[in-house]
Amino acid sequence: MELTVLGGAGEHGRSSYLLTHEQQHLLLDYGVKKEGGGVYPLMDHMEEWIGGLQAVFLSHAHEDHCIALPVLYRHGYKGDVWTTRATVNQLPVYFEAWKRYTDKCAAPRPYDDQDEQRIRYRYLEDVIPAGRWGTLLPGLDVCWGRSGHLPGSIWIALSWKGKRIFFSGDYTSESQLLDADRPLHQARRLSGTPSVQGILPDLDLAIMDAAYGADPELQLNKLAQLKAHMDAALSQGGSVLLPVPLYGRGQELMLWASEQYPDIPVLVESVLLKGIELFADYSGWLHQDALARMERALHYPNLHRIGSDESPARLYKHYGQAIVLVTDGMMQSSIARQHYDWLAEEERNTVILTGHLAAGSFGRRMLEQYRMNQSGCAVHYVRYKVHQGLPDVRQMLSDLNDPPTVLVHAPKPRTDSLALRLQQEGFRHIHSLTPSAKLNI
Numbered sequence: 001m002e003l004t005v006l007g008g009a010g011e012h013g014r015s016s017y018l019l020t021h022e023q024q025h026l027l028l029d030y031g032v033k034k035e036g037g038g039v040y041p042l043m044d045h046m047e048e049w050i051g052g053l054q055a056v057f058l059s060h061a062h063e064d065h066c067i068a069l070p071v072l073y074r075h076g077y078k079g080d081v082w083t084t085r086a087t088v089n090q091l092p093v094y095f096e097a098w099k100r101y102t103d104k105c106a107a108p109r110p111y112d113d114q115d116e117q118r119i120r121y122r123y124l125e126d127v128i129p130a131g132r133w134g135t136l137l138p139g140l141d142v143c144w145g146r147s148g149h150l151p152g153s154i155w156i157a158l159s160w161k162g163k164r165i166f167f168s169g170d171y172t173s174e175s176q177l178l179d180a181d182r183p184l185h186q187a188r189r190l191s192g193t194p195s196v197q198g199i200l201p202d203l204d205l206a207i208m209d210a211a212y213g214a215d216p217e218l219q220l221n222k223l224a225q226l227k228a229h230m231d232a233a234l235s236q237g238g239s240v241l242l243p244v245p246l247y248g249r250g251q252e253l254m255l256w257a258s259e260q261y262p263d264i265p266v267l268v269e270s271v272l273l274k275g276i277e278l279f280a281d282y283s284g285w286l287h288q289d290a291l292a293r294m295e296r297a298l299h300y301p302n303l304h305r306i307g308s309d310e311s312p313a314r315l316y317k318h319y320g321q322a323i324v325l326v327t328d329g330m331m332q333s334s335i336a337r338q339h340y341d342w343l344a345e346e347e348r349n350t351v352i353l354t355g356h357l358a359a360g361s362f363g364r365r366m367l368e369q370y371r372m373n374q375s376g377c378a379v380h381y382v383r384y385k386v387h388q389g390l391p392d393v394r395q396m397l398s399d400l401n402d403p404p405t406v407l408v409h410a411p412k413p414r415t416d417s418l419a420l421r422l423q424q425e426g427f428r429h430i431h432s433l434t435p436s437a438k439l440n441i
């Protein structure tokens, strides 16, 4: 069997992994990279495999995992895309956002609306419960579990043509809201652990989220840094701006901030509060206490909903100082810029960026500017983790009994330094690859 990387290893984006045995193929994800009008998975020799494609698996709804799926149908694929119901419910938002982005860049798309309509989604949970092995197609057994990254996000294990392959999808065990099912090798099974954990045999290959490279810190460390920056601003009477994406990190940080700072007004853009309702709809993907925590936060007297076009001048005059959460994470939205323009004048204010900043984004430029000039309000970067770094990858490798592993979801130099570090620690079969690379399994 052979793995071909069509995208996603040695880079951030266009996750896409093709498994080949003789003339038959399975595909894991088919996403895009949001750069220069859109970068799609490698398609040069597509006609060689599309006819023998047996099944496609989709790990979650983010654009870097799903947006290229219609291209498969444009080129003749007639089979299914196996994923979860929660993922399919979220996909229209991401497909629409991708259209707006490519239109804005005047970039062509290699598919049209009809191709998008042709996608045949099937729900894994209807056939196989989480954490159990079951037969999906003749000769193809599957086990899956929640990956803690987004409602509906999953890891997938396959048993096919005598090989066992694990794909982590985007994985984190450190979300405050989302629960993850920890994948475990059968030899590592702990007594008394819940039965929904996936119990896996010896693996021939693991494709593993390592987006943060050799970053050694846990979420706890990140939150301590975040708190230190916020304390510094708030103690001087300043305000804190937290630009966040529409779903996920925004709701987690809103919850955290309102619990940490009960005496400070927390102003939240209304679309982010709507995001809480989305989480409430997906209670099966959450930690047991998550709904109660969210319910408490919504009734918290210092939490205020703000409109996307409300004047920052009026808000800051009214509240004096505040913690403000607005979309989007890279500060590409007008609300984020308006708040920034208002806060930028005074040194006691702080903007804290917490996620991926694409090259050329407003957030990235602002951070670079501040690092050069150190003038105006402070701009800091503290990553809020939704992927794996060194301690998480190390844990997952041990849990899976040190399988042959391809580290993915990060630029090549970052992946190389993590691979080197893990090899030094004694993990024996670590690969750092790039698109078009092939690996014998």
Ligand SMILES: [Zn+2]
Pocket (backbone or CB within 6 Å): 060, 062, 149, 170
């Ligand atoms: Zn993701």
Ligand SMILES: [Zn+2]
Pocket (backbone or CB within 6 Å): 015, 062, 064, 065, 170, 409
């Ligand atoms: Zn991703």
